[in-house]
Amino acid sequence: MSEQRVTIAVEDGVADVRLTRADKMNAIDPAMFQGIVDAIAELEAMPGLRAVVLSGEGRAFCAGLDMASMATGGSGIDIHTRTYGPANIVQQVAWGWRGLPVPVIAAVHGVAFGGGLQIASGADVRIAAPDTRLSVMEIKWGIVPDMAGFALWRGNVRDDVLRELAYTAREFGAEEAQAFGFVTRLAGDPHAEAMALARAIAGRNPQAVRAAKRLAGHEGDAAAILMAESLEQAALLRTPNQMEAVMANMQKRAPVFSD
Template identity: 80%
Template sequence: MTETRVTIAIAEGVADVRLARPDKLNALDPAMFAGIIDAIATLAAAPGLRAVVLSGEGRGFCAGLDMASMASAGSGIDLAARTHGPANDFQQVAWGWRTLAVPVIAALHGVAFGGGLQIASGADIRIAAPGTRLSVMEIKWGIVPDMAGYALWRGSVRDDALRELAYTAREFDAEEGRALGFVTRIADDPHAEAMALAQAIAGRNPHAIRAAKRLANLEGDAGGILTAESEEQAALLRTPNQIEAVMANMQKRPPRFED
């Protein structure tokens, strides 16, 4: 029987998703890749989902590739196959979080190395425990980051710093990661902080949150983004959820939104 590599628990619109290979620091083997891809697909189809928290069980978030298991599966790897829109299977485990309709918050502790850092970078927000160890590690193995890292880091991580880290595999901590753009903020209990943030997001107009994520994901010229912004706003104004947001604020009560 295949061991579960990823667990999902959904309550009140918030999914608590955990990488579940703690004995190997949640290192990525073929079963973990498949488990993450399946989890993303499950969440994309989950009714009433408002936010996702992604974390790792045990002593760390993810130590990156399990090189021994991936080497044995190497002959079956097809990097050219675009299996998930613009992404291949290996990119989907990171890119897929960015394409989910709802915000994803990664809670990091221990280590986030190589592919683990790229998976975390697919989240909208990254909250790390003090001293969490990070690395763009691929050059150590004679390869480049190829799990969507460059696409995800563009615009958030300083270019010269990314080049240095990709060329050297130098390890850095959460504090430096925050300064460079890999980490959003630091918290003593990142999972609790991420869950609290997810619950706060879940209490907002879900249609507006999804629209905000679509806008945040846009790339291109300013004119196209300005047009998309206007279109999203026009689609929200005077809808039941938008009116409910106004009324709840005016009446100083919790809102009651519909999905």
């Protein structure tokens, strides 16, 4: 991974992923872009993975773009080429979390500004400390959110609220963020809460969890979603892990699932 901008520690199927540029509040420079993309690729290919927790070391989750670094070393980033399916490399650092087959929980503290907010928005669930500050920051620099933010916020954040914030770069707190839909819930120790949630998810049928994530991200009309539900269910019924879930519940014991 590039200059150790990101670390991954895995235990019992849960990956603890951390942005590690703490001296710069995990601001995004070219090496951070590459480090996050590399981490997502590593997780995507990781056998036995069941859930991911994403956080930032130090005083903040992520302060957004390191404007000085991008001005000197980031001008060569190609935003036109779709290198990662529908996304370019800039979008992949946020969109890629949504594309992972397993749930991702973001533990947010300090600040999540601009690109940092977009990275957190790629997670399935976002748990924030009560004193976290957030902003759709890009208009401050005369640009627009371009790290998949609008695609990720659709369906979570009310349209008029998103417009106001994108037009103004106004900072807002964690309680507002929860009301707006940027944050799922608040916790005094968001990383501990995220890890507890990830471990709970890891204790469920991994095939069913992955199927639920696919259904949650389905973008078809109602008829397509109804058909997708049926197909996912048919693929799960009477499989060894599904039967193990039933037996474990009936026998009041912890299930033992296979990957």
